[in-house]
Amino acid sequence: MTDATRLTDAxxxxxxxxxxxxxxxxxxxxxxxxxxxxxxxxxQEWTRIDQILQRR
Known part of the structure; x- marks a missing residue:
């Protein structure tokens, strides 16, 4: 995965x-x-993923 603040669309x-x-x-x-x-x-895993997705 790239930098968490720069996720690709995929x-x-x-x-x-x-x-x-x-x-x-x-x-x-x-x-x-x-x-x-x-x-x-x-x-805990759901929360971790949600936090990654909320970053921009």
């Missing part, structure tokens, strides 16, 4: 897709319920 799209998949997992659980540790890990 990098931004990829991160947005990952963030959306993480949110879906957090909301739906995709089958088996998530334990607290897994949920915390997913939430």
């Amino acid at each position: 990098e931004r799209a990829k991160l947005e897709q990952r963030r959306d998949r993480l949110m879906k997992l957090l909301k739906d659980g995709e089958g088996e319920p998530l334990d607290a540790e897994d949920r915390a890990d997913l939430a």
Whole structure:
């Protein structure tokens, strides 16, 4: 990935897709319920990606 403040359109799209998949997992659980540790890990990764996407 390039400098976080200068994402290419492709990098931004990829991160947005990952963030959306993480949110879906957090909301739906995709089958088996998530334990607290897994949920915390997913939430932390979602937050990290969201912060990258918010930078400009």
